[in-house]
Amino acid sequence: MVNWFEKRCLLAPDHIAIIDGDTGERWSYREAEIRACRVAGYLQSHGVAKGDRVALLSRNDVCYFDLLFACGKLGAIFVPLNWRLSANELRYILDDCTPKAVVIHDDMQTLWDGEASPYKVISISDAEYEAALQSDISPAVTEQVHSSDPFAIIYTGGTTGKPKGVVLSHASIFWNSVNTVLSWNLTSNDITPTYMPMFHTGGLNALSLPVLQIGGTVIVSKAFDADKTIELINREHCTIILLVPTMYHMLIKSPLFAATDFPAMHTFLSGGAPCPHTVYQAxxxxxxxFKEGYGLTEAGPNNFYIHPEMAAIKIGSVGKPMILNDIKITDSEGEETKPGEVGEIMLRGGHLFESYWRLPEATAQAFTDGWLHTGDLGRKDEDGYFYIMGRKKDMIITGGENVYPLEVEHLIRQHPSVKEAVVVGLPDDKWGEVVAAVVVTLEGSELDEEQLREYCACSIGKYKVPKKFFYVDELPKTPVGKIDINRIVQSYS
Structure with a gap:
């Protein structure tokens, strides 16, 4: 397979490829390629070969591109880790993907438990890593990389509480980028800041890689701050940005938002969760x-295009299928729905994932005749514009992060003072949804909200910990004895 990043670096060696949004440091395409080549040689010197996994624990940083493109040269598999997870959750993922090496950024060291590790642990701050970036070492590639070979594994939450590794091949990532460039009319003049976490497909694949493929510039920033983001957009003449609704909520509340016209920006794009209409209006x-997109780790994540002018008319629509993928809405029988009818969103195209890591049955269940079951609900209007109507069963999206209630429920129910518990998502202007727990305690026990919150924080990522706790004597049930989720959501919304 042709290495598109290497070819892009040959075509535009002096153009700025990557900027550190926090320090202002810049790397041209030539410099980015040199870094990737040297890191590949360094990894190979530590035994990393085709098919081996290389994990990264880091906030957004140039090292994501160092390691991704280094893995691409070797045929190794890049595994970005969600640094918001607890040590136990990270350990589960590492045990599942069994990496040959784990690379840790300086500010992530506290998440590493310090126990003896079966993996080669590399710190970005190590003199050895820095020396590799300054050396003339290069990899001796002995095996050809094919388009169907795994390029990255991105872990998502599972409905049982266990993360699933989504295997993206070189072809998956390539076709998502090509599809995005063609459908969204990206050019080498585009400059995008990446605030979405790069361990998510949104941070890595939505704009970062498509913009690099076409020869534009990507700015990586570790943390979102509304005022600083606006200043960066104007200072660096950014042209397009992807944020989650929570970020947009904070952006439009900033006094700087009212004070600037964003002269270089041609598109503000929202993803990760349905966006409130108040953001559109602002x-x-x-x-x-301003417009919305829709996708998932298993597909893209880019699937739709809508012209911003039409987005202002058809508020809430994600548009029509992009050039190189197909989309349909099907009913419970698998038949396509008529305009206006709600059904499951089905996707097809070269950008789809290859498999779930070591889960062949789950992989087979995800597809029907080449079409991916998203589990999300949508509808199409008479003009062919699609709208997202729901989401995967039981899933909560808070600030762009996916939370599966069953995982949190299992944890809360294990507390010795808890009799019953149910976790739901409640509407919230800032976060889109907040995680809320309705709890029944054992008779005679004393368990306050802060104690339960601290208990949860010891085992799961902070964003999964319920922001609201409600104590009741009994959970409402349906006539057949099941917990009445709809009634709970209505009662506390």
Whole structure:
């Protein structure tokens, strides 16, 4: 398979490829390619070969590109780790993917438990890593890399509480980028800041890789701050940005938002969760182009295109299928729905994932005749524009992060003072949804909200810990004895 990043670096060696949004440091395409080549040689010197996994624990940083493109040269598999998870959760993922090496950024060291590790542990701050970046070492590639070979494994939450590794091949990532460039009309003049975490497909594949493929510039920033983001957008003449609704909520509340016209920006893009109409209205009032997208780790994540002018008319629509993928809405019998009818969103195209890591049955269940079951609900109007109507059963999206209630429920129910518990998502203007727990305690026990919150925080990522706790004597049930989720959501919304 042709290495597109190497070819891009040959075509535009002096163009700026990557900028550190926090320090301002810049790397040209030539410099980015040199870094990737030297890191590949360094990994190979430590025994990393085709098919081996290389994990990374880091906030957004240039090292994501160092390691991704280094793995691409070797045929190794890049595994970005969610640094918001607890040590136990990270350990489960590492045990599942069994990496040959784990690379840890300086500010992530506290998450590493310090126990003896069967993996080669590499610290970004180590003199050895820095020396490799300054050396002339290069990899001796002995095996050809094919388009169907795994390029990355991105772990997502599972409905049973166990993360699943989504295997993205070289072809999956390539076709998502090509599809995005063609459908969204990206050019080498585009400059995008990446605030979405790069361990997510949104941070890595939505804009970062497509912009690099076309020869533009990607700015990596570790943390989102509304005022600093606006200043960066204007200072670096950014043209397109992807944020989750929670970030947009904070952005439009900033006084700087009202004070600037964002002269270089042509598109503000929202993803990760349905966006409140108040955000649309704020951008329309300023005459700025704003639109929504839809995707998932298993597909893209880019699947739709809508012109910003049409997005202002058909508020809430994600548009029409992009050039190189197909989309349909099907009913419970697998038949396509009529315009206006709600059904499951089905996707097809070269950008789909290859498999779930070591889960052949789950992989087979995800497809029907080449079409991916998303588990999400949508509808199409008479003009062919699609709308997202729901989401995977029971899943909560809070600030762009996916939380599966069953995982949190299992944990809360294990507390010795808890009799019953149910976890739901409640509407929230800032976060889209907040995780809420309705709890029944054992008679005579004393368990306050802060104690339960601290208990949860010891075992799961902070974003999964319920922001709201409600104590009741009994959970409402349906006539057949099941917990009445709809009634609970209605009662506390």
């Amino acid at each position: 951008f329309v009032a300023k005459g700025l182009n």
